[in-house]
Amino acid sequence: MEKDTQGTLWEVFVQANPGIPHKHVGSLHASDEEMALQNARDVYTRRKEGISIWVVEAKNIKASSPEDIGSFFEPANDKVYRHPTFYKVPDGVKHL
Amino acid sequence: MKDEKTLLEEFQSKIDKGIKIEPKDWMPEKYRKQLIRMMSQHAHSEIVGMLPEGNWITRAPSLRRKAILLAKVQDEAGHGMYLYSATETLGIDRSELLEQLHTGKAKYSSIFNYPTLTWADIGAIGWLVDGAAIMNQTALAKGSYGPYSRAMVRICKEESFHNRQGYEIMCSLAFGSEEQKQMAQDALNRWWWPAIMMLGPSDDSSPNSDELMRWKVKMESNDAIRERFIDRTVPQADYIGLTIPDPDLMFNKETGHYKHGPINWEEFFNVIKGNGPCNKIRLKARVDADRNGRWVREATEAYAAKKRIVNS
Ligand SMILES: [Fe+2]
Ligand SMILES: [Fe+2]
Numbered sequence: 001m002e003k004d005t006q007g008t009l010w011e012v013f014v015q016a017n018p019g020i021p022h023k024h025v026g027s028l029h030a031s032d033e034e035m036a037l038q039n040a041r042d043v044y045t046r047r048k049e050g051i052s053i054w055v056v057e058a059k060n061i062k063a064s065s066p067e068d069i070g071s072f073f074e075p076a077n078d079k080v081y082r083h084p085t086f087y088k089v090p091d092g093v094k095h096l
Numbered sequence: 097m098k099d100e101k102t103l104l105e106e107f108q109s110k111i112d113k114g115i116k117i118e119p120k121d122w123m124p125e126k127y128r129k130q131l132i133r134m135m136s137q138h139a140h141s142e143i144v145g146m147l148p149e150g151n152w153i154t155r156a157p158s159l160r161r162k163a164i165l166l167a168k169v170q171d172e173a174g175h176g177m178y179l180y181s182a183t184e185t186l187g188i189d190r191s192e193l194l195e196q197l198h199t200g201k202a203k204y205s206s207i208f209n210y211p212t213l214t215w216a217d218i219g220a221i222g223w224l225v226d227g228a229a230i231m232n233q234t235a236l237a238k239g240s241y242g243p244y245s246r247a248m249v250r251i252c253k254e255e256s257f258h259n260r261q262g263y264e265i266m267c268s269l270a271f272g273s274e275e276q277k278q279m280a281q282d283a284l285n286r287w288w289w290p291a292i293m294m295l296g297p298s299d300d301s302s303p304n305s306d307e308l309m310r311w312k313v314k315m316e317s318n319d320a321i322r323e324r325f326i327d328r329t330v331p332q333a334d335y336i337g338l339t340i341p342d343p344d345l346m347f348n349k350e351t352g353h354y355k356h357g358p359i360n361w362e363e364f365f366n367v368i369k370g371n372g373p374c375n376k377i378r379l380k381a382r383v384d385a386d387r388n389g390r391w392v393r394e395a396t397e398a399y400a401a402k403k404r405i406v407n408s
Contacts (some may be wrong), residue, residue: 004191004393005393006189006190006393007396007397009184011304012137026178026181026182026243026246027181027185028177028181031400032396032399032403040173042170043178046167046170046171046174047254052326063120065120066118067122076140
């Protein structure tokens with residue numbers, strides 16, 4: 001007998017309220033995107049946890065790897081001048 | 097490349113600082129294995145746990161109760177899904193997890209191998225079984241593995257409705273006719289000990305879990321969780337005038353906790369081994385559902401493949 005199918009793996013992102021970003025909530029199995037959306041609704045929003053759902057096939061997500069965390073994010077380490085607190089504002093000057 | 101010892105130290109220090117371990121992070125093989133075992137066992141329990149209650153959906157005494165029970169059982173399906181997904185992040189395949197359940201290689205909670213004989217059993221399950229599960233799950237929500245801990249937080253939010261609807265059923269029966277009250281007492285008599293046991297073997301007989309505690313895979317000892325469950329539940333039984341079927345149960349004024357009588361561990365291990373009253377029908381129901389649903393899974397795959405051709 002052929003190997004049983006469990007569909008493909010999808011990652012689910014839910015927007016809880018208008019005006020805020022979608023947030024990863026978990027994953028599920030489905031055969032196609034419509035089924036993935038419906039399953040996502042049933043699995044992750046049974047109590048009005050969302051007003052919008054994104055589903056993405058897990059294999060299409062490229063993630064940074066934890067081992068490279070140091071070198072990958074290194075360019076930001078020595079650029080304190082990107083923060084407003086780096087600058088001296090003369091006493092008495094306002095709205096800056 | 098760092099050596100194993102350094103990696104292990106870093107891993108432990110993250111856990112000590114309360115930083116969650118995420119799927120792609122380095123972890124000891126034993127940690128991964130133990131989590132797969134625990135989490136899949138937990139997922140299977142949610143799924144098999146639908147069966148005893150599903151038994152009463154068509155016979156719920158009112159439309160209100162039926163809608164509630166349906167929603168509750170649907171939640172359990174959801175819990176199973178969150179947990180299977182979370183387990184898969186550890187690098188094991190869904191079909192492999194199901195295979196382990198269907199061949200009896202993986203276990204599920206002993207409690208679901210008991211039958212639901214009357215409507216009062218549905219009350220007793222929500223009150224006692226979900227009640228005990230909450231105790232366990234709130235502890236696990238503080239665990240170190242990110243996906244498991246997040247699933248637990250979600251599940252705990254949903255469980256309190258399960259617990260309350262069960263207690264509400266018990267209240268209606270306990271404050272009802274003499275017959276109803278007896279029915280409630282009978283359900284309590286049958287479910288109390290299995291609920292006490294489902295929290296796992298007592299600490300002196302469960303092999304050393306120091307490492308699991310250090311890794312925050314296990315958060316609290318079985319006996320500690322059991323004590324908390326009993327402390328919370330006994331006053332609830334008192335309130336509805338039902339008697340806990342443990343003649344040795346006593347409140348210890350010094351410790352502020354209840355002390356229970358001897359537990360029949362032989363029964364517990366016997367049920368785990370497969371000899372409980374319903375082990376065979378529970379497993380058969382799952383295997384049948386899987387087998388009978390296979391053509392549906394294949395049809396949806398075929399439909400998806402067809403759509404890809406049409407759209408390309
Ligand atoms: Fe559950
Ligand atoms: Fe539940």
